[in-house]
Amino acid sequence: MEILQLIVSGLANGCIYGLIALGFALIYKAAEQVNFAQGDLMMFGAFVALGLTNDSHLGLPFWVACIGAVTAMAVLGWLLERSVLRRVFGQSQIAVVILTIAFGFLLRIAAGLIWGHDPLTLESPIAGVNQHFGGLVLGLDELTVIAVTLVLTAILFGFFSRTKLGIAMQASSQNQLAAYYMGIPVKRIHGLTWALAGAIAAVAGILFASKGSIDPNTGLLGIKAFAAAVIGGFGSLPGALAGGLIVGLIEPFAARYVASGYSQIAPYAMLILVLLIRPHGLFAQIHAKKV
Amino acid sequence: MRTTFQTSYLQDVRLFPDVRRAIRYAALVALAAALPLVLDDFLLGEATNVLIWAVAGMGLMVLTGHAGQASLGHAAFLAVGCYANAILMERVDLPFVASFLAAGAITGLAGVLIAIPALRLHGIYLAIATLALSMLTEDIIVLAEPWTGGVTGLVAPDITIAGAQVDRYGSPDLFYWLCLVVALIVTLGYRNVLRTPLGRAFVAIRDSEISAQAMGVNVAVTKACAFGLSCMVTGWAGALMGHFIYTFNHEVFTVIISIQLLVMIVIGGLGSIQGAYWGALVLVGIPQVINIARDGAQAALGSSIVIPGIETGLFMAILILFILFEPRGIHGRLEKWKVYVELFPFCRRDMFRRQKSYLKTERMR
Numbered sequence: 001m002e003i004l005q006l007i008v009s010g011l012a013n014g015c016i017y018g019l020i021a022l023g024f025a026l027i028y029k030a031a032e033q034v035n036f037a038q039g040d041l042m043m044f045g046a047f048v049a050l051g052l053t054n055d056s057h058l059g060l061p062f063w064v065a066c067i068g069a070v071t072a073m074a075v076l077g078w079l080l081e082r083s084v085l086r087r088v089f090g091q092s093q094i095a096v097v098i099l100t101i102a103f104g105f106l107l108r109i110a111a112g113l114i115w116g117h118d119p120l121t122l123e124s125p126i127a128g129v130n131q132h133f134g135g136l137v138l139g140l141d142e143l144t145v146i147a148v149t150l151v152l153t154a155i156l157f158g159f160f161s162r163t164k165l166g167i168a169m170q171a172s173s174q175n176q177l178a179a180y181y182m183g184i185p186v187k188r189i190h191g192l193t194w195a196l197a198g199a200i201a202a203v204a205g206i207l208f209a210s211k212g213s214i215d216p217n218t219g220l221l222g223i224k225a226f227a228a229a230v231i232g233g234f235g236s237l238p239g240a241l242a243g244g245l246i247v248g249l250i251e252p253f254a255a256r257y258v259a260s261g262y263s264q265i266a267p268y269a270m271l272i273l274v275l276l277i278r279p280h281g282l283f284a285q286i287h288a289k290k291v
Numbered sequence: 292m293r294t295t296f297q298t299s300y301l302q303d304v305r306l307f308p309d310v311r312r313a314i315r316y317a318a319l320v321a322l323a324a325a326l327p328l329v330l331d332d333f334l335l336g337e338a339t340n341v342l343i344w345a346v347a348g349m350g351l352m353v354l355t356g357h358a359g360q361a362s363l364g365h366a367a368f369l370a371v372g373c374y375a376n377a378i379l380m381e382r383v384d385l386p387f388v389a390s391f392l393a394a395g396a397i398t399g400l401a402g403v404l405i406a407i408p409a410l411r412l413h414g415i416y417l418a419i420a421t422l423a424l425s426m427l428t429e430d431i432i433v434l435a436e437p438w439t440g441g442v443t444g445l446v447a448p449d450i451t452i453a454g455a456q457v458d459r460y461g462s463p464d465l466f467y468w469l470c471l472v473v474a475l476i477v478t479l480g481y482r483n484v485l486r487t488p489l490g491r492a493f494v495a496i497r498d499s500e501i502s503a504q505a506m507g508v509n510v511a512v513t514k515a516c517a518f519g520l521s522c523m524v525t526g527w528a529g530a531l532m533g534h535f536i537y538t539f540n541h542e543v544f545t546v547i548i549s550i551q552l553l554v555m556i557v558i559g560g561l562g563s564i565q566g567a568y569w570g571a572l573v574l575v576g577i578p579q580v581i582n583i584a585r586d587g588a589q590a591a592l593g594s595s596i597v598i599p600g601i602e603t604g605l606f607m608a609i610l611i612l613f614i615l616f617e618p619r620g621i622h623g624r625l626e627k628w629k630v631y632v633e634l635f636p637f638c639r640r641d642m643f644r645r646q647k648s649y650l651k652t653e654r655m656r
Contacts, residue, residue: 034415087615093415094361098557099614101550102607109604117599223426230419264430268423275420276408
């Protein structure tokens with residue numbers, strides 16, 4: 001029973017990692033860029049929702065706040081691409097990495113200035129409600145997290161493999177010049193991709209904030225989610241979810257059965273191990289390097 | 292523009308292209324050596340800090356600027372150098388010079404060990420692996436408590452060189468000169484490595500691994516060398532940093548330091564030794580500028596303004612502006628101004644225009 005409880009809480013945590021990792025994978029798949037600010041976008045999205053719905057702030061109804069936060073973050077993502085990243089279009093990936101790292105820092109400082117540095121909790125209807133299944137105690141928040149993550153991954157997977165826009169996104173990342181020749185508006189597609197990533201970050205943020213408190217440094221969680229994305233295979237959506245679940249499950253078990261000091265290490269050790277054995281992740285998408 | 296009349300191929304690899312430049316650098320070194328005579332103790336400490344960061348920056352510059360391998364984990368190697376030096380001095384009772392050299396060797400060896408598996412990774416994946424390494428450092432330092440002192444940390448032992456007590460607080464000028472000597476040796480060594488076949492191989496694998504391979508460069512060995520050299524220098528910087536901050540624990544060498552180091556050399560100018568110095572100057576200078584501005588604002592408004600994290604924020608904003616408008620950093624900007632002045636009035640905008648490029652992925656679906 002204890003193991004089952006560990007598994008469920010691990011799954012719920014893993015789904016949060018998976019959701020952030022989904023944002024990483026999405027941008028990598030559709031724009032061939034690596035977004036180190038995804039964790040900070042998530043933190044910011046959570047704060048926007050909190051600022052809209054908490055009684056001490058605006059006090060709007062929860063669902064309105066959710067929609068508002070998702071829209072705001074989508075606009076923020078689009079603006080970020082439009083104003084900053086478009087200028088380094090076509091340059092090396094490292095330029096984007098450094099830019100997004102810097103942007104993440106700026107977001108963290110902005111959140112600290114607006115909402116302060118103390119941990120805050122989101123007043124959401126799914127927080128703190130427990131369901132009993134036999135001897136198992138499940139939080140409604142944990143169940144919601146798992147359900148939303150699964151649904152979102154499925155929708156995105158379908159979007160990328162079935163719709164015209166999704167395929168255009170893949171094409172514009174695989175070969176920008178060829179995509180141009182085929183009539184795909186590559187830059188506009190990139191803008192859409194970032195808007196989508198911002199929206200997903202907001203969803204992840206709202207779910208995360210329902211499970212516990214947030215402060216501006218919550219964004220550092222993004223690095224752990226980053227490990228998850230790489231373990232799963234960068235650019236693969238199911239891989240991102242799988243990686244998130246692996247990281248989420250390793251942590252509580254390492255804390256329970258090894259020693260608490262090691263639970264911090266476990267995800268990164270796993271990451272290095274995966275990079276050494278299968279450098280391109282479990283769901284690898286690179287088969288042979290072409291010259 | 293001054294063109295040197297070439298009479299032999301050896302001129303291509305001379306340390307200084309012409310006498311003027313040699314004189315200019317000699318004057319700079321003389322000025323740096325004379326700084327303790329003019330600056331007060333606080334500013335001298337900041338100057339020392341610049342030198343230490345510049346050494347660390349040069350360490351990363353070899354790897355990222357010249358060999359083209361981005362690393363987000365160099366704080367780990369700073370930590371290795373710092374702890375190795377302190378432990379060797381404390382436990383083994385080595386004199387500073389010996390433990391300092393040994394700390395560099397140990398860190399270099401650690402770098403090569405990391406490099407061997409990392410050779411399979413390219414570009415962004417390498418950056419991620421080194422980032423993971425950086426995240427691990429903090430926890431490993433805590434877990435290795437018998438050696439590293441864990442959460443309480445260590446205190447840097449006193450340095451005695453040739454009978455003289457070198458202490459950051461007791462004799463800041465001696466400590467400054469020590470850092471200056473280390474920085475000079477590293478700079479000279481760096482410049483010399485760039486003139487060797489190994490240095491040219493670094494640049495070759497940065498520009499294209501495949502063409503380097505076709506030209507007969509052993510990519511694996513070259514990358515391992517780049518890692519080794521880079522980490523050795525970073526280890527030295529770490530050792531000096533340990534003495535500079537005096538007490539250190541697991542919270543000193545965080546992933547933020549790794550990011551700062553990478554950001555610093557990008558601002559300074561990737562692929563140039565001078566860039567490491569410029570970057571260090573900006574990194575150490577920003578908090579001072581903010582302090583001055585804060586005092587000014589306090590005098591003008593009558594109330595103090597405290598914005599937490601403003602140093603990092605300003606640093607990152609400068610970084611964003613540099614990447615967008617001057618990707619070659621401060622050093623690149625200065626070079627462009629120099630060309631502009633030398634060619635006046637024949638300099639055209641297009642001379643420095645970036646070539647348009649498009650990305651392709653290696654993924655198959």
